[in-house]
Each structure stands twice: as structure tokens, then as C-alpha cells.
Amino acid sequence: MxxxxxxxxxxxxxxxxxxxxxxxxxxxxxxxxxxxxxxxxxxxxxxxxxxxxxxxxxxxxxxxxxxxxxxxxxxxxxxxxxxxxxxxxxxxxxxxxxxxxxxxxxxxxxxxxxxxxxxxxxxxxxNLETWNTMLTSFAIHGRGMCALSLFCQMMKMGLMPDRITFLAILMACSHCGMVDHAYKCFDCMCRVYGLKPQAEYYGCLVDVLSRSGLLLEAMMVMEEMPFEPDISVWGALLGGCLTHRNYKLGIRAANHLLEREPYEESRYIALSNLYAMAGKLEEAVKVRKVMRDAGIKQTSGSSSIEVDGFIHEFLSGDRSHYQSMEIYSMVEIIDRSLELESGRSLSNKEDYKISRR
Structure with missing residues (x-):
């Protein structure tokens, strides 16, 4: 029961x-x-x-x-x-x-x-799952070359990779922007091992292209997919459009996602940001209004950290933690230090240019 x-x-x-x-x-x-x-x-x-x-x-x-x-x-x-x-x-x-x-x-x-x-x-x-777990761990930490090196060791030992193995390698390539390696991995999976790629594999390929700014090439991959691109694929393209400030293609991707996820707040926020990026502030305000009228609220981001055996959780803008005064004071000190360091870095670059002249 x-x-x-x-x-x-x-x-x-x-x-x-x-x-x-x-x-x-x-x-x-x-x-x-x-x-x-x-x-x-x-x-x-x-x-x-x-x-x-x-x-x-x-x-x-x-x-x-x-x-x-x-x-x-x-x-x-x-x-x-x-x-x-x-x-x-x-x-x-x-x-x-x-x-x-x-x-x-x-x-x-x-x-x-x-x-x-x-x-x-x-x-x-x-076993194979152990190798896949380690490969995925490297992937999520952005250690692409470590993942590829481990994959080569796996091949030398004669282990047969499965779908999870290739998904981990594609994720690693995606997080590190290794476009050529991603294509080779994708081709190896299909041609050598006869595994038919599913939506998430295409999502990784679109993601690595989008992260690298190859947005038109990413669109070509989506058009050549043997099935309709799903939310993960359009989401990967949208992320690339936001990073590389391609608002036209980004608005198209965001609208596709909103058709399928009409109550997902992150899609509205992305669309609003794209309009703002394009200088269309009225459209950005309209999107926020539609979001409010539909009763869709932005979920606060959260993070947690363990200190001396105690787990402390923080929400975006939350000051309920008993040490919030000290925490925000330290954040201000770090911000000021970064600004000073940034100023010194710019000054050093200018000095270098003058000395070169």
C-alpha cells in the first residue's frame, strides 16, 4: 500500500x-x-x-x-x-x-x-552502465575531451556502445561546442552501429550547431529530420538564437514552442527578451501582458549549497536566510572587486596598445 x-x-x-x-x-x-x-x-x-x-x-x-x-x-x-x-x-x-x-x-x-x-x-x-555514467558525468561538466578519451578507451576494450553512450558523447560535444566531433559521432552511430537517431540525438546536434552560432545549419538539420522536431530541438535552437542575437529565427522558434507549451513561462520570457533585443519594446510588453492575463507566473530560480553538513537553499531575490545581510554584503564586495579588476584589465590593454604604437 x-x-x-x-x-x-x-x-x-x-x-x-x-x-x-x-x-x-x-x-x-x-x-x-x-x-x-x-x-x-x-x-x-x-x-x-x-x-x-x-x-x-x-x-x-x-x-x-x-x-x-x-x-x-x-x-x-x-x-x-x-x-x-x-x-x-x-x-x-x-x-x-x-x-x-x-x-x-x-x-x-x-x-x-x-x-x-x-x-x-x-x-x-x-559494466556498460558504469562507463555510460562516467561519460555522462564528463558531459554535464563540460569535459568534452575527457569524454571522448574515455570513449576511445571503451572502444579499445571491445565494449559495444549503446544509445546512452552516444547520447552522452553528443551531449559532451554540445556543451563544448565541438561541431566536427559531434558530426563524426552522429555518423558513427548511424553508419557503423546501425542505431537510428531519435529526437534527443538530433537535439544535441542542433544544440552544438546553435551554441556555435551555426543557426542556419541547425535549421537545415531540423528540416532534414525524418520526423517533426520536438520541444527539445526547438528549445536548443531558441537558446542559440538568444546567445547569438538572431531575433528573427528566435521569434519563430519561440512561437513554435508556445504553440506546444502555452503555459510554460520560460517561453514567454524568451519571446519577450527577443522582441526587446530587436528594439520592439511594445511587442515585448504585449507578451508580458499576455503572460500575466493567462495567470502564468515566473518561477523563481533556486540553488542550494552544503556547508558543514547543513544544506542551505536560496531562491532568486529571497532574503529570508538568517545570514542574508552578511551574504549580500559579501556579494557587494565581490562585485566591487570584479569591477576594479575589470577596470585594471582594460587599462592594461590600453597601455599595451600605446606601447605597441
């Missing part, structure tokens, strides 16, 4: 039932932990894991995998590292493929790509 409630989005009902249980076992705790982690409730998962520790229940592999997933979502490095050390100390929990992959993913998501790579190279067995 707990699993059924969680699978249907009724986490409160599942927790109520869990709390009422007269007797629990590790499977009961795991059901709640897994449900929280899979439903985007990492804070609740971590709190529950702490309660499980206090209750003296011994975690098993499933417990640790679910908790590592929560750590990945929240950036909770200290607990993830504790779990890593616990596995080493315990003696009765072995480093299975799934645990190793979870550890790599956790360390990478927490920004410790160095430790993620150490886990990849130094602990236990590796």
Missing part, C-alpha cells in the same frame, strides 16, 4: 501509513526512501534515512542506493561520502554495479568529478 500511494503521488498518505505501522522492517523503510527519492523529495528521503539510523535498522544495498539518489538531487556531498565510507567499513555490503554507478553519479552531481573518476577506475567491477 505504501508503494501504491507513492506511485500515485500520494506521499503524505504513504507516510501516514508508514508512521502507523506497529512493526517495520528494512523493506518498509526502503519503500518510503525509494518513493521519496523517485518523487523528487530528496530532503524527506535524507530525513527518513537519519531516522532509520536512529532506529537502529541496518541499511542494505537498496537503502543506500535510494539515499545516494537523494544526495545527488540535493547536492548533499557529506552524507554521500559517509555512505561511501560506510560501505567500505561494513564488510557485508559489496560494491555491486548499481552501487558503484550510484556513487559515481552522486559525486559528479555534487561537483566532485575527481572522486567520481577515482570510484570509476578504482572500485569493483564495471
Amino acid at each position: 505504501i508503494v501504491a500511494y507513492l506511485q500515485n503521488g500520494a506521499a503524505d498518505m504513504a507516510r501516514h501509513l508508514f508512521d502507523k505501522m506497529p512493526d517495520r522492517d528494512v523493506a518498509s523503510w526502503n519503500a518510503m526512501l525509494s518513493g521519496y527519492a523517485q518523487n523528487g523529495m530528496p530532503r524527506d528521503a535524507i530525513q527518513l534515512f537519519r531516522a532509520m539510523q536512529i532506529s537502529k535498522y541496518r541499511p542494505n544495498e537498496i537503502t543506500l542506493i535510494s539515499t545516494l539518489s537523494a544526495c545527488s538531487q540535493l547536492g548533499c556531498l557529506s552524507l554521500g561520502a559517509w555512505i561511501h565510507a560506510y560501505i567500505i567499513r561494513s564488510g557485508d555490503i559489496s560494491f555491486t554495479f548499481t552501487l558503484i554507478n550510484s556513487l559515481i553519479h552522486m559525486y559528479a552531481k555534487c561537483g566532485r568529478l575527481d572522486i567520481a573518476y577515482d570510484v570509476f577506475t578504482g572500485i569493483g567491477p564495471r
